[in-house]
Amino acid sequence: MKTFKIGGVHPNDNKLTADSLIEVFPVLETAYISMAQHLGAPAKPVVEKGDKVKVGQVIGEPAGFISGYVHSSVSGTVKAVELMPDLAGNPVMHVVIEVEGDEWCEEIDRTPDIKRDIPYSSEEIIEKIKNGGIVGLGGAAFPTHVKLNPPKDKKAEFLILNGSECEPYVTADDRIMRERPEEILIGAVIMMKALNVTQAFVGIEVNKPQAIAAMKKAAADYPQIKIVVLKKKYPQGGEKQLIDAITGRRVPSMGLPIDVGVVVQNVGTSLAVYEAVQKNQPLIESAVTVTGHCVTEQRNFLLRVGTPFSRILDAVGGLPKDAAKFISGGPMMGKAVANIDASTLKGTSAFLLMTEEETKRKQESNCIRCAKCVEACPMGLEPYLLNKLCRAGNKYDELEKEKIYDCIECGCCLYTCPANIPLLDIIRMGKADVMKIIRNRPKK
Amino acid sequence: MKKLIVSPAPHIHSKENTKSLMRDVMIALSPTVLVSIYFFGLSAIKLILVGVISCVLVEYLIQKYLLKTKVTINDYSAALTGVLLALNLPPSSPWWLILIGSIVAIGVAKMTFGGLGQNIFNPALVGRVFLLVSFPALMTDWSIPQSWFREGIDAVTGPTPLAMVKEGLLSGQTIPEIFAANSFTTKQMLFVKMGGSVGEISAVALVIGFIYLLIRRVIKPTIPVTIVCTVALISTVFYLVDPMQYTGPLFNVLTGGVLLGSIFMATDYVTSPMNTKGMIIYGIGIGIITVMIRYFGAYPEGMSFAILIMNATVPLLNKYCKPQRFGKEVK
Numbered sequence: 029m030k031t032f033k034i035g036g037v038h039p040n041d042n043k044l045t046a047d048s049l050i051e052v053f054p055v056l057e058t059a060y061i062s063m064a065q066h067l068g069a070p071a072k073p074v075v076e077k078g079d080k081v082k083v084g085q086v087i088g089e090p091a092g093f094i095s096g097y098v099h100s101s102v103s104g105t106v107k108a109v110e111l112m113p114d115l116a117g118n119p120v121m122h123v124v125i126e127v128e129g130d131e132w133c134e135e136i137d138r139t140p141d142i143k144r145d146i147p148y149s150s151e152e153i154i155e156k157i158k159n160g161g162i163v164g165l166g167g168a169a170f171p172t173h174v175k176l177n178p179p180k181d182k183k184a185e186f187l188i189l190n191g192s193e194c195e196p197y198v199t200a201d202d203r204i205m206r207e208r209p210e211e212i213l214i215g216a217v218i219m220m221k222a223l224n225v226t227q228a229f230v231g232i233e234v235n236k237p238q239a240i241a242a243m244k245k246a247a248a249d250y251p252q253i254k255i256v257v258l259k260k261k262y263p264q265g266g267e268k269q270l271i272d273a274i275t276g277r278r279v280p281s282m283g284l285p286i287d288v289g290v291v292v293q294n295v296g297t298s299l300a301v302y303e304a305v306q307k308n309q310p311l312i313e314s315a316v317t318v319t320g321h322c323v324t325e326q327r328n329f330l331l332r333v334g335t336p337f338s339r340i341l342d343a344v345g346g347l348p349k350d351a352a353k354f355i356s357g358g359p360m361m362g363k364a365v366a367n368i369d370a371s372t373l374k375g376t377s378a379f380l381l382m383t384e385e386e387t388k389r390k391q392e393s394n395c396i397r398c399a400k401c402v403e404a405c406p407m408g409l410e411p412y413l414l415n416k417l418c419r420a421g422n423k424y425d426e427l428e429k430e431k432i433y434d435c436i437e438c439g440c441c442l443y444t445c446p447a448n449i450p451l452l453d454i455i456r457m458g459k460a461d462v463m464k465i466i467r468n469r470p471k472k
Numbered sequence: 473m474k475k476l477i478v479s480p481a482p483h484i485h486s487k488e489n490t491k492s493l494m495r496d497v498m499i500a501l502s503p504t505v506l507v508s509i510y511f512f513g514l515s516a517i518k519l520i521l522v523g524v525i526s527c528v529l530v531e532y533l534i535q536k537y538l539l540k541t542k543v544t545i546n547d548y549s550a551a552l553t554g555v556l557l558a559l560n561l562p563p564s565s566p567w568w569l570i571l572i573g574s575i576v577a578i579g580v581a582k583m584t585f586g587g588l589g590q591n592i593f594n595p596a597l598v599g600r601v602f603l604l605v606s607f608p609a610l611m612t613d614w615s616i617p618q619s620w621f622r623e624g625i626d627a628v629t630g631p632t633p634l635a636m637v638k639e640g641l642l643s644g645q646t647i648p649e650i651f652a653a654n655s656f657t658t659k660q661m662l663f664v665k666m667g668g669s670v671g672e673i674s675a676v677a678l679v680i681g682f683i684y685l686l687i688r689r690v691i692k693p694t695i696p697v698t699i700v701c702t703v704a705l706i707s708t709v710f711y712l713v714d715p716m717q718y719t720g721p722l723f724n725v726l727t728g729g730v731l732l733g734s735i736f737m738a739t740d741y742v743t744s745p746m747n748t749k750g751m752i753i754y755g756i757g758i759g760i761i762t763v764m765i766r767y768f769g770a771y772p773e774g775m776s777f778a779i780l781i782m783n784a785t786v787p788l789l790n791k792y793c794k795p796q797r798f799g800k801e802v803k
Contacts (some may be wrong), residue, residue: 034798039484196484268798278799353477359484366478380483387483393544394589396490399746403692408797412746413790431797439482446489447589453480 029234031259032269035406037440039262039360041235045199045319050207050328053343055130059102059334060371061087062114063121066163067170068094073123079106084133084310087123090158096171097161098123101312101332103131115337115356115363115370122371125334135308142210143306146218153222153305160304161311161374166190166265166294167361169375172301175293176222178286185289187220187228188274189298191243192258192265194233195358198378200315201295203328205232205239208299209246215298216253218305223291228253229274230295235260262360263438267292269406281434296377311374316340320381322348334371340379341368352384359387360439390448401441401451407434411441411451418458424465432459433466490588493741494548496690500681501555501736507674512563516670519558522567526574527554534583541587549588553577556596556736559671560729560776561603562614569610573599593783594743597776604776614668632668633727634772637719646716671732678731691739694751699734700725702759710767718767729775730762737775743783750789757782 064070071088081087081100088098104127111119132138148156158173178184189212193201205212216228230247232240234257244255256274258264268279270292277288285292293301296314303309312333319326324345331340337354341347347354347368355362357378401411414432417423432455441451508516531550535543545551557573577599585591604611614632633654640650671678685691703724710718724730729737738744738758745751758778765774 034796037486039486272798280799281797283799351476353479353483355483357481360482362481362483364478364480364483365476368476382483384477387477389479390485390489393490393547394587396493396549396589396741397744397746398493398741400488402746402795405795406798408795410746410795434798437481443482443484444486444488446486446493448485448489452482456480 029257029259030231030273031261032264032266032272032406034272034408035404035440036261036263036269037404037443038260039196039443041260042196042319042321043199043202043235044197044321045317045326045328046202046236048199048203048326048328050200050203050315050330053329053331053335053340055102055127055332056335056339057127058107059100059104059125059127059332060112060336061098061101061123061125061334062112062371062373063088063098063123064114065098065161065169065333065374066094066096067168068092068096070121071095071098073109073121075106075109075123077106077108080104081106081125082131082133084136084308084312087125090171094171094174096163096173097159097310099161099310099312100125101334102127104128113367113370115365115367117366133308137307137309142214144214146214146221146305148218148221148305150222150224153218156305156308157222157301159310160300160308162297162300162304163311163374164294165296165300165314165375165377167357167375167377169373172293172297175291176219178223178291182286183289184223184225184286184291185227186275186291187216187223187225188270188290188292189216189228189230189295190265190267190270190292191230191232191236191239191295192270193236194260194262194264194266195360195362195378196262197317197319197380198358199317199319199328200377202236202239203317204299204315205236205295206242209239209242210249211302212243212295212298213246213250213253214306215300215302216293217250218301219291219293219298220252225291226252229256230254231256231258231264231270231274233258233260233264262440263406263436266406266436266438268436281431314374314376316372316376317378318344319378320348320351321386322350322383323381324348331372331376333374336369336371337365337379338368340372348381348383350383351381353382353387355380355382360443361437389450392449393447395447395449398446400444400446404440404444406438406440407431407436409434411445411455412449414455414458415449415451418454424462427458427462428466432462435459490547490549493690494552496685496688497552497736498548498555500684500690501559501671503677503680504559504671504674504732505555507677508559508563508670511673512670515563516558518567519561519563519565519570519670520555523554523558523570523574524551525554526571527551527557527578530575530578531583534579535587539583544588547588550578550582553582553596553599556671557599559732560596560600560669560737562611562668563670564613565610569603569607572606573603576602589742591742592786593780594737594740597737597780601776601780632772633723634766638772641717647719648716668727669729669732671736672727672729675726675731678735682735685735685739692748692751694748695739695744695755696734698752698755699738699759699762700730702756703730703763706760706763710763724763724766728766728773733775733779734758738779738782743786745786745789745793747790747793747795749793749795750786753789753793754782754786757785
């Protein structure tokens, strides 16, 4: 079984919702759609108060090269275009739409038929993906059309679909692979055409046997796509780790996957690509897991973008009494929510509720130099040393020499530290400083 | 409304902590402790108890009254030092000997450097070596293993196999003659040695502990395996060159503190290297120095010195050996 070679940890996977079907979440009376749906510049709103919109209509346009379209996920009247706090409480431009009925743009094909023919050229595909507002659904929400359009001097050889879902608790990708395997594979074929590559791989962790079976069955008709079973080890789904596991190639320091001829996309993204290209449906909904041991009804939902978190909680029996932390995403890399009234984004994959006992940070004690962080780091860094240098202050040259910029912030070091040292918290800050210095350096 | 915690990821933590790791090492030592109690009876119990109590007490007193910092005796690390110190002493040691050893181990080797995680040298070994140079007669007064039920009979004292070899060679005997005269057998070396420290009595018990530590992922096999292989390799070479003068690999690995030292002392987190390359160099260094002291040095046994000498190189090894980084550098 394949896996990445350096580091990694084995948290309990807690896939509580693996056997719950994806349920369509009802459309609520109001949608709050953020313009910051993607990495890069937030979209520029193109609707005003009082405008009528349909499902799938553009309400935000890209405001830069790395940016994207935002579409309305509901039909109704624009009530406001204003700054509202996001999940961390920072003000972000939102379009607030009062829902009236559920009227979709005519060009969207809402039939369940699977469309297999791809009558488009590479340029047309990328244009359709851009117009569909597709972003990476694996976490970073990087605009997909940018990733599918590598610089001229670099050539892609493989497409890798990430179905590893190594974050504990989260089952959204597992469910879509079980429920819609062929559409995911057609999405992959579309992206292969866009990239002009002839070979694709889908990496799936071994703890999802039914997803593996469903994908393998569907892949029987797609000989150019190979399903690769991966060991259960975090962070198997990290882009660099996944490429190492499947192809044995290592993305260079400060480099991108395209430097080793690979483009990685999440399986959820592939499904969104299929819908955008074959069905003309922009990215307005995605599968989201709502889970946690303290949640009474753990479920998987198909959620429209712009649904308030608080309303999702209501649907699973409200905020549990003993819940102490509300996380958007998984427990290893998800963000703790500060504002429970924020709304879902395109890239939202899960909501996790944890009790104080499950999540509380313990008192930090002396480093016992056990080297467990060194052993756990999937980038081959020395977290204990980076922590020491960061805390000493002003050691930026040494931090750069120790390759702090290679940190992928996966959290393995902090997870494993027996002395409960907040390694990643400290390293993250030091990394931000070093990156700033590197970026501001005059180019040669 | 109820308040939610907001903190950066990750939001979960492994169940391991300093205390659980130290406890695992104690559990791994328990077969050795039980065997030593079986063979040395009350004297082993007495040494281990005095060792643990005095180490914990010294740490408590220093933290509470001298440094006035948080008392951390609950992490079991001081207790572990006490057990290890006891296992490294001759079974006939008087109680005050281990008390002095504990004061040196915790007071000098650990707390003066800043406590847990800050010391350069293995505290239990510093304690042992201090006693060895200060009380050479007591520290080489080896009683022959006494079983539980024979406790009370006057202890019979005798040298360790390594000491017999050293003395035999000095008096002009060859290795086969010494072995024949003292009737060493492999079985004895595996299960019960003829004489030695409290914790060296059974190789099998030590290896059981080693396997436990590996299963629980407390330590990696790198350091012990490197040391044992190095000792075996070098002694094989010397043995093949002149079997009359040099003891063989099996004898060298199974006698003295090689197993106890490589499994439980050289792997001490604080004083061993933090990456694989460093661990290998460290292990090879300990193996070479141990065999050299045994063959050419004044002491019959060299493990403690070898570990302490290599402890001193650890900061350098950490600085110059780096783990394998992910991906090549691009200019």
